[in-house]
Amino acid sequence: MKIYNTLTRKKEDFVPRREGVVDMYACGITVSGDAHIGHAYQALIYDIIRKYLEKSGYKVNYARNYTDVDDKIIAKSHETGIPAPEYAEMMIERIDALMRRFEVDDPTIWLKATCNIDNIIRFVERLIASGHAYATERGDVYFAVESFGGYGKLSGRRLEDAYESVRIENEENKRNPLDFALWKSAKDGEIFWESPWGKGRPGWHIECSAMNMAAFGDQIDIHGGGRDLIFPHHENEIAQTEALTGKQFAKYWIHNGLIKVNGQKMSKSLGNSLLLADLLDEYSPETIKYALLQTNYRGDINITDELFPDADKHMYGFYKILLDVEKTGIAADGGSKEIDDAFDRAMDDDFNTARALSDLFAIFKGIRSKLAVGEAMAAARDAAQVRKTFGLLGLFKTDPERFIEYYEAKHSDDIPSEVTELVRRRAEAKQARDFATADALRAEINALGYSVKDTKDGAVVERLN
DSSP states (O other), X not given: OEEEETTTTEEEEOOOSBTTEEEEEEEEEETTSOOBHHHHHHHHHHHHHHHHHHHTTOEEEEEEEEEOOSHHHHHHHHHHOOOHXXXXXXXXXXXXXXXXXXXXXXXXXXXXXXXXXXXXXXXXXXXXXXXXXXXXXXXXXXXXXXXXXXXXXXXXOOHHHHHHHSOOOSGGGOSSTTOEEEEEEOOTTOOOBOOTTSSEEEOHHHHHHHXXXXXXXXXXXEEEEEGGGIIIIIHHHHHHHHHHHSSOSEEEEEEEOOEEETTEEOOXXXXXXXXXXXXXXXXXXXXXHHHHHTXXXXXXXXXXXXHHHHXXXXXXXXXXXXXXXXXXXOOOOOOOHHHHHHHHHHHHBTSOHHHHHHTHHHHHHHXXXXXXXXXXXXXXXXXXXXXXXXXGGTOSXXXXXXXXXXXXXXXXXXXXXXXXXXXXXXXHHHHTTOHHHHHHHHHHHHHTXXXXXXXXXXXXXXXXX
């Protein structure tokens, strides 16, 4: 298995620190608002990586966090009048419910910043004692970036370049503009905790380092997150953790690409955020997953108007073939080693879901061909293997009739039921190789003002002009 490591900028053989065990941490959601498609994609990717590592024989300890205290949450608290802890807990419950609806599993370990305040304070105290951090008279604590010689190794930025892009906060209290906040003194009306430096709250970067250490100790195998976190968040995590321990923090750094909408980066300021709840109201979780996983996780996904409808149509075609297999009445548990081996080859190459999904068209074409020549058992074995193997990606877990009903209900206004029935009968006639009846049914469909075209995904019905 090879993994692309952002730290080394190349694919590397995956060898965890302990034989047979993987410790993995992925940065989760800051719960200042509702989950959007970017949150869902990141959660999906690391859930799949965890599951594939387990399929490969590893015991995976997978930790994921919620950032439940930060500037945005405090702003939302002031805006809504809901105390910050209650607002954060309310949003966590909403996001948890959405992720379950999206059918993404929980991690092995859930972490929350507010449950780790003592760990964070101890971490900061040790950084001050070792000379890597300093407190100001106002009660803020900063990490001294120049005290860590490896700063910039993840992002590839030199210190002088970083000055241009780092966010400057409380510059008058810093020794160096690049220094970042480990502990922030409380402003009036803000949530706070008592600390050796006065009332305050943790900075964002220190939360993940302290939670990692609480869950796993000084080192982990995989640290993941979105590519937008490489700098400054993950760069700062490395600096503060390795400055404290003197050890390599994470062996492999993995970053997923970003979501774009019609070529533009998705953002609230542009008004093009796609909320997960809205997508789930319109599409099956499997359709959304199929659409997202057609791009390798490191690449950006461009969501166009056609992305989800096309994915819906492909999944409908696949499920129609699975239903044809079920109609044979033959049950199988799988057994197609070729399908599973091809999937593993794709996933062993840096979790290449795009390559794995591209094989589905040939696989389903083969299943349809086997049904046509009476090889029902072979078709049933392939179909069962598809459901077993690609279930790891969250696909083909639905009853075929249920998915087909979902899809056809969405398009029921487009195609009259009598046309749909003729299309169904024609498909049965073709499967029985009764081509004369199939041609006659096509003529009836045409007479009603519709055309039927056979594609690799099944029959496509369109209104005649």
